[in-house]
Amino acid sequence: MAKKIIVIGGGAAGMLASLFAARAGARVTLLERNEKLGKKLYITGKGRCNLTNACEKEEFQRQVLRNPRFLYASLAVLDNFGMMDLMENLGVPLKVERGQRVFPVSDHASDVGRALEKALRTAGVDIRLNTRAASLLEKDGRCRGVRLFNGAELPADGVIVCTGGVSYPATGSTGDGHRMARDAGLAVTPLLPGLTSLHTGEAWPGELAGLSLKNVALRAYAGKKRIYAQQGEMLFTHTGISGPLVLTLSSLLPQELSQVRLSIDLKPALDDGALDARLLREVGQNPRRSVSSIMDTLCPHSLGQTILALGEIPPGLPACEITHAQRARIRGLLKDLPLTVRSLGSFEEAIITRGGVSVKEINPSTLESRKLPGAYFAGEVLDVDAVTGGFNLQIAFSTGALAGKSAAQAEA
Numbered sequence: 001m002a003k004k005i006i007v008i009g010g011g012a013a014g015m016l017a018s019l020f021a022a023r024a025g026a027r028v029t030l031l032e033r034n035e036k037l038g039k040k041l042y043i044t045g046k047g048r049c050n051l052t053n054a055c056e057k058e059e060f061q062r063q064v065l066r067n068p069r070f071l072y073a074s075l076a077v078l079d080n081f082g083m084m085d086l087m088e089n090l091g092v093p094l095k096v097e098r099g100q101r102v103f104p105v106s107d108h109a110s111d112v113g114r115a116l117e118k119a120l121r122t123a124g125v126d127i128r129l130n131t132r133a134a135s136l137l138e139k140d141g142r143c144r145g146v147r148l149f150n151g152a153e154l155p156a157d158g159v160i161v162c163t164g165g166v167s168y169p170a171t172g173s174t175g176d177g178h179r180m181a182r183d184a185g186l187a188v189t190p191l192l193p194g195l196t197s198l199h200t201g202e203a204w205p206g207e208l209a210g211l212s213l214k215n216v217a218l219r220a221y222a223g224k225k226r227i228y229a230q231q232g233e234m235l236f237t238h239t240g241i242s243g244p245l246v247l248t249l250s251s252l253l254p255q256e257l258s259q260v261r262l263s264i265d266l267k268p269a270l271d272d273g274a275l276d277a278r279l280l281r282e283v284g285q286n287p288r289r290s291v292s293s294i295m296d297t298l299c300p301h302s303l304g305q306t307i308l309a310l311g312e313i314p315p316g317l318p319a320c321e322i323t324h325a326q327r328a329r330i331r332g333l334l335k336d337l338p339l340t341v342r343s344l345g346s347f348e349e350a351i352i353t354r355g356g357v358s359v360k361e362i363n364p365s366t367l368e369s370r371k372l373p374g375a376y377f378a379g380e381v382l383d384v385d386a387v388t389g390g391f392n393l394q395i396a397f398s399t400g401a402l403a404g405k406s407a408a409q410a411e412a
């Protein structure tokens with residue numbers, strides 16, 4: 001007899017779980033609280049859906065920030081190249097861009113969502129929209145189905161929880177799966193916004209809001225320990241900093257932010273000596289110009305003004321009158337512009353949720369709960385996350401695929 005499987009949540013993980021369970025012979029019902037499937041998928045990659053990354057296996061594992069080894073079996077069932085084949089077979093041609101990021105050729109995330117939905121219907125999945133699961137039904141130590149918010153009970157041989165994290169809650173991910181896990185006695189690690197902007201303790205970034213910087217180095221220290229050092233792009237916002245370097249950093253910060261110190265190196269290609277020589281050259285060639293216009297040769301105007309203000313150097317000072325100590329302060333700020341972190345950007349704007357159902361509670365070979373057999377967890381609801389570049393969607397697709405396959409083929 002075909003197994004009856006219920007999948008809770010019709011996002012990236014839930015769609016793949018449903019597809020793989022149905023293709024493995026199960027009768028699948030997919031419950032989605034929204035009026036359509038994959039609401040978050042439609043806004044990924046700024047509406048273009050960076051669905052995966054075409055890097056090799058070792059590189060993929062390196063980009064996973066938490067619990068990469070937990071993913072071995074999931075990636076064995078469906079890795080990034082398998083996902084690319086699957087999409088192309090569903091009629092969605094793909095392209096690879098900078099950083100091996102994979103997008104649909106059409107640049108429309110909706111093509112990915114629609115193709116997956118069509119595949120689900122072809123595989124015979126019973127899709128129930130506007131249907132919100134409230135809890136897992138438990139009997140004799142096993143998960144036996146789902147109770148809906150309207151009180152209805154749906155029996156099943158296996159239930160796959162794919163409710164996502166708690167970021168961008170307007171898309172439907174509000175932590176229902178974490179509650180279901182806790183109710184079943186499963187540990188959930190602390191939830192934090194990930195891949196998000198940072199609010200700084202200092203107000204001056206707000207004066208530079210909108211200014212983006214290329215080829216700068218961002219370093220972060222927790223106490224004396226350096227926890228991050230990367231070169232790339234970042235930008236200032238009304239309340240702090242954001243941009244690619246900052247998003248990745250946000251996912252690496254400790255929960256306790258008071259010990260964290262940030263440092264921006266605006267001239268990573270120049271050491272202190274080379275930078276001083278550059279400054280002296282500018283001063284020597286333009287002795288009558290103001291220090292403000294000397295700064296304009298080194299960095300964007302508004303940032304130069306900020307550096308002078310932080311260094312307490314009058315912008316109108318003639319270059320020939322800059323003292324040795326003032327020059328040292330300018331160099332110091334160009335190489336080590338300090339910032340502190342007041343808080344992480346909110347869940348409303350965070351691209352992912354850090355933390356989730358503890359992977360210690362889940363068998364990595366099947367994604368079944370060790371404490372509540374018959375219940376499976378896949379996607380962002382789990383305590384697994386990665387940097388930007390298509391890795392988070394691939395984690396959802398891969399864990400969804402494994403959970404679907406194993407639930408359909410389970411012995412009990």
Ligand SMILES: Cc1cc2nc3c(=O)[nH]c(=O)nc-3n(C[C@H](O)[C@H](O)[C@H](O)COP(=O)(O)OP(=O)(O)OC[C@H]3O[C@@H](n4cnc5c(N)ncnc54)[C@H](O)[C@@H]3O)c2cc1C
Pocket residue numbers: 008009010011012013014031032033034037038039040041043044045046049050051052131132133134162163164165167168171172173174175176177350351352378379380381389390391392393394396
């Ligand atoms: C703005 C933005 C852009 C992003 N861009 C990218 C990108 O380009 N590439 C990338 O790899 N990652 C990207 N991500 C991250 C990626 O979208 C997520 O990691 C991924 O969608 C997680 O998939 P999921 O299926 O686990 O969860 P979700 O996509 O959040 O899906 C969960 C689903 O479960 C439903 N649900 C929740 N509770 C219930 C319930 N009780 N009953 C029924 N249904 C329920 C929700 O409505 C939702 O549809 C982006 C995220 C955001 C917010």
